[in-house]
Amino acid sequence: MHNRKFLRKLLLFLLTIPIFFFIYFPVLWLFSASLSTQVELFSVPIHWFPQHPTFQNYLDIFFPSQAASSVPQTYAVSLLNSIKIASAVTVICILVGSLSAYALVRIPFRFNRSIQLGILATRMIPEVSLVLPLFIIASGLHLINKPIVLIVTYMSFALPYAIWLMAAYFQTVPIELEDAARLDGCSRLGILFRVVMPISVPGLVSTAMFVFLLAWDEFFYALIFTSTLAAKTVPVAIAEFIGRYVVNVNGMMAGGILAAVPPVLVALIFQRYIVSGMTAGAVKG
Amino acid sequence: MVTNSASRPKRKFSLRQQDARTAWLLLVPSLLVMLGVTIWPVISTFILSFFNAPTGIHQVRTFVGLGNYLNMLQDQTFWETIGRTLYFTVVSVGLELAIGLAIAQLIHSHPWGWQFLRFSLIIPWAVPTIVNGAMWRWIYSADFGALNGLLMQLGLIKHYVAWLTLPNMAMNLVIVADIWHTMPFVALVLQAALATLPEDLDEAAAVDGANAWQRFWKIRVPLLRPAILVALIVRTVDAFRVFDIVYIITSAGPAYKTLTITYLTYLNSFSFGKQGTGAALSFLISAFTILMAFLYIRLLYRPEETQ
Numbered sequence: 001m002h003n004r005k006f007l008r009k010l011l012l013f014l015l016t017i018p019i020f021f022f023i024y025f026p027v028l029w030l031f032s033a034s035l036s037t038q039v040e041l042f043s044v045p046i047h048w049f050p051q052h053p054t055f056q057n058y059l060d061i062f063f064p065s066q067a068a069s070s071v072p073q074t075y076a077v078s079l080l081n082s083i084k085i086a087s088a089v090t091v092i093c094i095l096v097g098s099l100s101a102y103a104l105v106r107i108p109f110r111f112n113r114s115i116q117l118g119i120l121a122t123r124m125i126p127e128v129s130l131v132l133p134l135f136i137i138a139s140g141l142h143l144i145n146k147p148i149v150l151i152v153t154y155m156s157f158a159l160p161y162a163i164w165l166m167a168a169y170f171q172t173v174p175i176e177l178e179d180a181a182r183l184d185g186c187s188r189l190g191i192l193f194r195v196v197m198p199i200s201v202p203g204l205v206s207t208a209m210f211v212f213l214l215a216w217d218e219f220f221y222a223l224i225f226t227s228t229l230a231a232k233t234v235p236v237a238i239a240e241f242i243g244r245y246v247v248n249v250n251g252m253m254a255g256g257i258l259a260a261v262p263p264v265l266v267a268l269i270f271q272r273y274i275v276s277g278m279t280a281g282a283v284k285g
Numbered sequence: 286m287v288t289n290s291a292s293r294p295k296r297k298f299s300l301r302q303q304d305a306r307t308a309w310l311l312l313v314p315s316l317l318v319m320l321g322v323t324i325w326p327v328i329s330t331f332i333l334s335f336f337n338a339p340t341g342i343h344q345v346r347t348f349v350g351l352g353n354y355l356n357m358l359q360d361q362t363f364w365e366t367i368g369r370t371l372y373f374t375v376v377s378v379g380l381e382l383a384i385g386l387a388i389a390q391l392i393h394s395h396p397w398g399w400q401f402l403r404f405s406l407i408i409p410w411a412v413p414t415i416v417n418g419a420m421w422r423w424i425y426s427a428d429f430g431a432l433n434g435l436l437m438q439l440g441l442i443k444h445y446v447a448w449l450t451l452p453n454m455a456m457n458l459v460i461v462a463d464i465w466h467t468m469p470f471v472a473l474v475l476q477a478a479l480a481t482l483p484e485d486l487d488e489a490a491a492v493d494g495a496n497a498w499q500r501f502w503k504i505r506v507p508l509l510r511p512a513i514l515v516a517l518i519v520r521t522v523d524a525f526r527v528f529d530i531v532y533i534i535t536s537a538g539p540a541y542k543t544l545t546i547t548y549l550t551y552l553n554s555f556s557f558g559k560q561g562t563g564a565a566l567s568f569l570i571s572a573f574t575i576l577m578a579f580l581y582i583r584l585l586y587r588p589e590e591t592q
Contacts, residue, residue, distance in 0.1 A: 012396030019388060023405050026465060027412070029431045030420045044445070046434025100315040109305035115312065117582055122323045124578040126526040128547045129571040130322065132554055132564055133329035156322040159315060188307045217413045219529040224555060235415035239533055242419055253423065256416045267411035274407060275477045278470060 027260075034058070034253035041250050057254035075255050077229050078237035082259075085147050085233060086215035089154045093162035093211045094204060101166035102192045106178065116167075123160035127220045130156055135224060147231045153221045158211050165210060165277060169203025170196055206273035213263050234259045327571060334564035346561075353565035362541075362549070369456065370546045374524040377460045377467075381520060382513065384464070385471030390501060392472075393479045403476065406469035414466060418533030421462035425449050425534070452542045455535050459543055463530055467523070471516050478512035479505065511584065518581045522574055546570060 029048070033041055034057055036050040061075050104116055134153055143149040173196050181191050197204065219235040226232045232240075238259060241252050267274060334353055336346045357363050388406070392399045409417070424431045427447035436442045449455055482505060490500050506513075528547040531537060537544040537552075547570065554563030 009396060012391065012394055013398065015391055016396055016398060016402055019391075019402065020405065022465065023409055023469075025431075026420055026424060027408065029424065033423070033431075042429045044434075045437060046429070046431065048434075096314045096318065099311040103308040103311035107304050107308040107311075108301075109308045112308070115316075119319070120582060120585075121575065121578040122319055124522050124574050124581070125323060125327060126522075126547065126570055126574055128526060128528065128550050129330060129567040129574070130326035132333060132560055132567065133326040134322065135555075153322055155318050156326075159318055160323075163315060188304070188311075213411065217415075219415050219532075220551075223532075235413060235529075238415050238419050242422060242533060249423065249429070252419070256419050260412045260416045263413060264408055264411040267407050268404070271404065271407060274410075275473050278474050279477055 030253055031257055033250055034257050036250050038248070038250055057251045058258070060251060061254060061258065074229055074232075075234075075237050075258075078232045078234050079258065081147065081229075081231055082216060082234040083262075085150050085154070085231075086212050088147075088151045089158050089215040090208050090212045092151070092155070093158050094166075094208055097159055097162035097207075098166050098197065098204070099192070101163045101170055102188075102196060104163070105167050105170045106175075106196075107188070119160045119163055123157060123164065125156075127157065131221065131224055134221075138225060143225075145226050145228045145230050149225045150218075150221060150231060150233070153225065154215050154218060157218075158214055161214065162207050162211050165207045166200070166203060169200045169207070172203075173199050202273065206270060206277045209266055209270050209273065210277055212266065216263055330564045330567050330571070333561060334568050336561045336564075338560040338564070340558040340560060349561065353561045357562065357565055357569075362544075366544050366546050366549045369542075369544060370525060370527070373456060373460060373463075373527055373545060374521060376457075377463050377524050377527075378517065378520045380460070380464055381468045381471045382517060385468050385516070386475055386506075386509075386513070388468075388472040389475035389479055390505070392476050403473070406472055408469075409465050410467075410469040410473070412466065414529045415533055417462060417466045418530040421458070421465070422449070422534045425458055449535055450539050452539055455539055455543050459531055459534050462534060463524070463527070466530070467520065471520065474516050475509060475512055478509055482508050514584055515581070518577055518584070522577045522581075525573060525577075526570060 032049055035053040035055070036047065037052065037054060037056075040047050040050050040052065061079075104112060104119075130153075138144055138149050138153075177195055177199070178191050181195050186194065217235070218233070219239070222233045222236045223239065226236060234255075238252065238255060241248075241255075335348060335350060337349045337352065338344075338346045388402075392403055396402075412420075423429075425448040427433070427445055427450075430445075430448070432448060433442070433445040437445070448458060486504055486508075487500055490504055495503065526547045527545050528551065531543050531545055531548055535543040537548050546566065550563050550566040550570065553559045553566060
């Protein structure tokens with residue numbers, strides 16, 4: 001009996017090995033390649049671990065020298081653009097979205113449910129269905145290649161998502177607390193800012209994280225609305241240098257690692273919020 | 286999910302009215318934003334889809350009625366693209382659900398290191414789509430790719446293969462890359478749902494002599510149905526509009542063998558200068574999405590019946 005139990009455990013453990021391989025093999029190889037020199041990367045048979053590991057590819061991005069090609073230099077700028085744009089989107093979504101989420105969860109009024117459904121439906125409309133009119137307007141207003149155009153257009157997917165997530169969190173705040181505050185003469189806004197928001201801090205943090213990841217990940221709008229360094233984000237920078245000028249592949253691998261590190265770190269740190277957020281939002285694929 | 290606390294004691298009428306005004310005030314900023322970046326563009330795209338709208342400075346729009354739609358339906362490229370997009374959607378989402386469900390059950394069985402496995406699943410999920418695509422493009426690379434390196438060391442190939450130029454392989458390779466990135470979402474959501482299922486049913490079935498396989502298919506999977514359906518719809522909507530990963534791995538090649546419907550829309554709107562056709566295609570994608578959203582909402586708002 002004891003033996004059978006052990007065998008079962010062993011069998012289950014053996015099943016996890018191919019999964020771990022599938023998860024880690026691509027990222028570990030990417031990391032290993034980002035530490036390689038160009039010569040070693042192209043060697044046959046393949047060097048799984050660089051024999052002369054170097055951080056040069058990373059140093060080129062942060063401290064571009066004259067010798068380095070233009071790839072790493074522009075990359076640092078697009079990293080900064082991505083940080084700025086994703087942060088702005090996150091802050092606006094939390095501020096604007098929390099007001100709406102509270103109204104939808106706690107205030108009964110006539111079109112409440114219709115608006116809830118509308119928000120859910122708009123979240124699912126793909127960017128490609130919205131981009132033409134937005135592009136025509138943005139061109140007319142000379143907003144192409146300005147960060148503001150991405151911040152505004154990102155609202156189309158980020159804001160409904162943020163409202164939906166925050167509504168799910170506000171829902172869990174005990175109504176008795178609000179009633180008590182109301183009896184003390186607190187207004188709706190007062191309740192939202194002094195009672196609901198402080199209690200929902202974990203929910204707000206998790207929402208902020210999800211919105212940040214969405215904005216950091218976004219490619220389609222960024223591809224269409226930006227092409228110069230003024231607003232180009234990391235995904236566009238990676239896309240531009242892939243295939244076209246294959247002069248510095250391992251340099252771009254370092255770029256890929258750098259683009260992946262912030263979201264992966266954030267997601268691992270807030271690990272315990274992720275699954276609850278996925279279930280509540282069930283929107284990001 | 287979001288519901289109203291309608292069962293709360295009724296307040297005085299004036300207070301309710303005041304409340305409704307507050308609600309609208311709180312909603313106005315969000316509604317204005319969404320009117321501008323979602324609702325108006327959808328309507329505007331729909332209108333544009335009835336026009337011949339070439340891009341260029343001196344080009345004029347002409348009304349063509351259903352012309353764009355009729356041309357689209359008669360175009361063989363369109364139907365081939367729809368077929369490819371459906372292939373991508375069905376294979377990718379199907380495998381994600383199968384693998385995701387298997388991994389969810391595996392974690393639920395608590396093998397050694399199950400917590401580390403759950404932790405590890407977050408990494409591919411959090412890697413940005415474009416980085417994921419670039420990573421797999423390099424893995425498939427003909428000159429230095431890890432796939433060639435691996436197969437060569439295992440003695441399965443004699444010389445390096447240019448995988449992404451093989452017409453019948455390209456789409457499947459894109460699917461593998463997509464699964465790596467999106468399967469963890471399915472696995473984590475289903476694992477969370479599994480953890481909330483009552484244990485007593487399972488134990489009762491075990492006492493009655495049902496084996497693990499039967500208990501999985503006859504008890505847990507039916508109970509998981511709502512969670513599986515939600516994951517299925519969310520992933521289907523996402524997979525149907527696939528663009529980023531195709532753009533980065535194959536750029537729709539070789540010879541348009543990985544051209545998807547969003548990609549075709551993008552090409553028409555921004556490369557071929559046919560905005561009217563692009564708008565018609567966009568609207569088609571919207572219609573599909575709205576249909577799926579409708580199904581999704583019906584599922585979400587019937588939790589009492591399904592759980």
